[in-house]
Amino acid sequence: MAQLWSKPPVPTAASTKPPRPLYTFLFIVILCILGFYTLHYAHSAPPLSTSQNALRLFLSAATNFTLSAYLRDLTLHPHLAGTKPSLRTTHYVLNHFTSLGLRAHAVAYDALLSYPTHSSLSAHFSNGTELVFPLSESTGSGSGNGNDAVVRPYHAYSPSGTARGAMAVFVNFGREEDYRALGGMGVNVSGCVVIARKGGGLPRAAVVERAALNGAVAVLLYTGGDRFRKGFERGTVMRGLGDPLSPGWAGVEGGEKLGLGDDEVSGRFPKIPSLPLSVDDAEVILESLGGAPTPSEWRDALDLKVDHVGPGPTLVDFDYQGEKKVVKIHNVFAVIKGLEEPERYVLLGNHRDAWTYGAVDPNSGTAALLDIARRFSLMMRSGWRPRRTIVLCSWDAEEFGMMSNPVTKSEKKSWEIGSTEWVEQNLVNLGSKAVAYLNVDCAVQGPGFFAGATPQLDNLLLEVIKKVEDPDSEGETMYQKWASRNSENNIERLGRVDSDFAAFVQHAGVPSVDMYYGADFPTYHTAFDSYDWMINYGDPSFKRHVAVAGVWGLLALHLADDPILPFNYISYAEQLKRHKEVLSNLLGGLVSLSPLSTSIQDFASAAKEAEIETQKLREQETTSELVVLKKRALNDRLIFAERGFLDTDGLEGRRWFKHLIYGPSSDPESKLDFFPGIADAISRTTRMSLSQKKAIIQHEVWRVARAIQRATSALRGELT
Ligand SMILES: *[C@@H]1O[C@H](CO)[C@@H](O)[C@H](O)[C@H]1NC(C)=O
Numbered sequence: 001m002a003q004l005w006s007k008p009p010v011p012t013a014a015s016t017k018p019p020r021p022l023y024t025f026l027f028i029v030i031l032c033i034l035g036f037y038t039l040h041y042a043h044s045a046p047p048l049s050t051s052q053n054a055l056r057l058f059l060s061a062a063t064n065f066t067l068s069a070y071l072r073d074l075t076l077h078p079h080l081a082g083t084k085p086s087l088r089t090t091h092y093v094l095n096h097f098t099s100l101g102l103r104a105h106a107v108a109y110d111a112l113l114s115y116p117t118h119s120s121l122s123a124h125f126s127n128g129t130e131l132v133f134p135l136s137e138s139t140g141s142g143s144g145n146g147n148d149a150v151v152r153p154y155h156a157y158s159p160s161g162t163a164r165g166a167m168a169v170f171v172n173f174g175r176e177e178d179y180r181a182l183g184g185m186g187v188n189v190s191g192c193v194v195i196a197r198k199g200g201g202l203p204r205a206a207v208v209e210r211a212a213l214n215g216a217v218a219v220l221l222y223t224g225g226d227r228f229r230k231g232f233e234r235g236t237v238m239r240g241l242g243d244p245l246s247p248g249w250a251g252v253e254g255g256e257k258l259g260l261g262d263d264e265v266s267g268r269f270p271k272i273p274s275l276p277l278s279v280d281d282a283e284v285i286l287e288s289l290g291g292a293p294t295p296s297e298w299r300d301a302l303d304l305k306v307d308h309v310g311p312g313p314t315l316v317d318f319d320y321q322g323e324k325k326v327v328k329i330h331n332v333f334a335v336i337k338g339l340e341e342p343e344r345y346v347l348l349g350n351h352r353d354a355w356t357y358g359a360v361d362p363n364s365g366t367a368a369l370l371d372i373a374r375r376f377s378l379m380m381r382s383g384w385r386p387r388r389t390i391v392l393c394s395w396d397a398e399e400f401g402m403m404s405n406p407v408t409k410s411e412k413k414s415w416e417i418g419s420t421e422w423v424e425q426n427l428v429n430l431g432s433k434a435v436a437y438l439n440v441d442c443a444v445q446g447p448g449f450f451a452g453a454t455p456q457l458d459n460l461l462l463e464v465i466k467k468v469e470d471p472d473s474e475g476e477t478m479y480q481k482w483a484s485r486n487s488e489n490n491i492e493r494l495g496r497v498d499s500d501f502a503a504f505v506q507h508a509g510v511p512s513v514d515m516y517y518g519a520d521f522p523t524y525h526t527a528f529d530s531y532d533w534m535i536n537y538g539d540p541s542f543k544r545h546v547a548v549a550g551v552w553g554l555l556a557l558h559l560a561d562d563p564i565l566p567f568n569y570i571s572y573a574e575q576l577k578r579h580k581e582v583l584s585n586l587l588g589g590l591v592s593l594s595p596l597s598t599s600i601q602d603f604a605s606a607a608k609e610a611e612i613e614t615q616k617l618r619e620q621e622t623t624s625e626l627v628v629l630k631k632r633a634l635n636d637r638l639i640f641a642e643r644g645f646l647d648t649d650g651l652e653g654r655r656w657f658k659h660l661i662y663g664p665s666s667d668p669e670s671k672l673d674f675f676p677g678i679a680d681a682i683s684r685t686t687r688m689s690l691s692q693k694k695a696i697i698q699h700e701v702w703r704v705a706r707a708i709q710r711a712t713s714a715l716r717g718e719l720t
């Protein structure tokens with residue numbers, strides 16, 4: 001083209017106007033140049049097609065006032081799953097998504113939930129007086145709209161039941177060792193109403209089950225520690241997963257349902273009734289007990305003065321009546337379709353239902369999800385589209401789900417019916433197309449950032465928190481604060497079942513992240529979990545909300561936009577090695593761990609190879625079809641390696657749990673929070689002969705070794 005300009009016609013003095021053909025010619029040339037630039041520009045650098053631009057725009061769109069406004073709207077009324085105000089939040093989230101121009105829809109399920117109809121409690125003291133406990137929280141001005149009907153304190157799925165004039169007895173945490181200690185003192189709890197303190201690693205359902213096994217007729221459970229003393233901690237006491245009437249499949253409308261009388265259903269509910277108790281009410285009863293003196297080991301850790309454990313002389317009248325009802329629950333989704341790989345999904349999820357107002361649990365997370373939607377929609381208006389499809393998920397009825405066993409100290413949650421039903425319904429598509437699931441439940445509970453992940457996401461998590469400002473120390477990144485607090489990179493693992501990630505990791509094998517600010521907030525599951533508490537204590541300036549939304553969104557953007565997925569299996573291999581060390585110390589040579597060592601070594605070398613391949617391909621920025629295909633093939637292997645840890649047969653006796661590295665042990669007092677099959681084998685065989693014990697544990701070790709081999713071969717992507 002340059003030579004066309006080399007001999008321009010020289011304009012004559014008489015006329016500065018070029019001749020007519022020249023006009024036409026120039027016009028064509030300019031068109032060509034414009035066309036070339038347009039094509040070239042559109043091809044190599046359209047506005048915001050690079051993830052760098054997207055990341056920058058996402059971060060610059062952060063605001064605290066939108067977050068606080070969303071939280072206020074969501075927490076105007078208590079919104080227990082299956083109630084009218086809960087439906088209002090369903091519409092609120094759906095409208096938010098659609099008003100932003102996002103494609104959104106709701107999916108309804110029928111689920112069996114449980115509500116109280118009547119409860120009463122009174123104590124008859126030895127001095128002849130009687131005290132009737134009101135069993136309600138006078139929240140006064142300290143909690144949202146004081147007049148709203150907060151559901152009375154109860155345990156979901158508790159059977160109805162009455163006990164009149166039963167002796168009260170204190171059982172500490174209600175663990176097996178606590179009953180042993182009582183037995184040693186000659187205390188028999190048979191026929192008594194047991195008062196237990198929540199904690200000690202035991203979920204509610206397990207406390208009630210142990211009490212029933214020991215002959216108790218009812219349980220009163222209080223939560224000690226740094227609580228609101230007048231608060232009652234609601235929660236579920238069901239065992240098992242998801243909707244009790246559709247175990248293992250999705251409870252869709254018109255789908256198969258078991259009957260309430262079915263053994264598989266009734267076996268999931270406790271045999272004796274229970275109620276939560278406030279610290280104040282527990283104190284009155286506990287102080288009045290006579291009988292055996294409190295063991296000194298219990299006394300040292302107690303926050304209340306309990307000199308005697310009973311039984312009696314205080315007698316208790318206990319009554320709880322509840323109903324189980326099939327109700328509609330709704331999951332809400334917004335889908336941002338990927339441009340290049342629409343059939344790969346990056347999922348962000350948070351539950352929406354709450355025991356009361358839910359300012360912390362879970363709507364601090366919902367507010368963050370809604371803000372991410374706002375920011376993504378803003379980016380879309382500037383021309384951004386993700387490479388892969390992003391799905392924002394708002395789950396229902398998490399609180400009713402269950403907790404088979406919280407293995408870590410941060411036992412704090414029940415779980416998730418909505419997400420379990422959805423994962424069961426979409427298992428094949430998730431298995432073949434889900435890249436990662438990013439969960440946020442109680443986003444902001446107080447100070448301090450906590451995160452959990454399947455280990456191939458560790459590096460990404462640490463990289464992302466280098467880009468987000470710490471909400472509590474000006475001028476520092478979250479990473480700097482994190483590093484100063486955690487000498488090692490203390491990322492939790494996702495073997496717990498205390499939030500919606502459980503079905504994704506433990507049933508579907510999807511790499512996942514979970515995160516939150518603060519731990520053990522004092523208003524947990526009480527009427528005090530309100531917007532007022534948040535602006536007074538939890539996050540007065542909403543900066544922690546901003547930080548969580550920032551990390552959550554950046555994780556999603558990397559996973560959705562990076563041409564090669566930011567997965568690193570070297571950290572997975574290192575984590576597996578550390579797990580093996582812990583196991584080895586625990587077992588002390590009882591069985592051979594060499595199958596495990598061999599498979600971990602092989603996994604480590606496959607991880608190294610994948611990392612080298614990743615580096616090489618990352619340098620090749622060409623858009624040649626071959627390179628693009630190679631990148632996709634590598635991405636698929638990076639995704640499917642996690643699926644390798646799944647086992648078709650699942651855990652012994654609990655087939656729903658397929659993941660052999662991360663899942664809950666069925667023994668709440670187990671020392672292992674990984675390799676759940678091995679943990680179960682250890683607990684199950686304590687009373688067996690040495691040879692039986694060895695054989696059973698050895699078999700579980702082999703199963704884990706084979707799962708790691710499957711992951712290795714998925715990562716290598718070659719047939720043997
Ligand atoms: C406790 O009392 C019940 C009922 O009186 C009795 O059946 C049971 O055997 C006793 N338990 C122990 C360990 O003594």
Ligand SMILES: *[C@@H]1O[C@H](CO)[C@@H](O)[C@H](O)[C@H]1NC(C)=O
Binds near residue numbers: 125126128284288
């Ligand atoms: C009777 O005992 C209870 C429990 O110890 C105590 O709260 C109450 O004040 C006592 N009443 C009288 C009249 O002594």
Ligand SMILES: *[C@@H]1O[C@H](CO)[C@@H](O)[C@H](O)[C@H]1NC(C)=O
Binds near residue numbers: 068541542
């Ligand atoms: C947002 O942050 C600013 C600066 O810290 C603060 O003054 C303001 O009150 C915050 N807004 C809300 C709604 O919390």
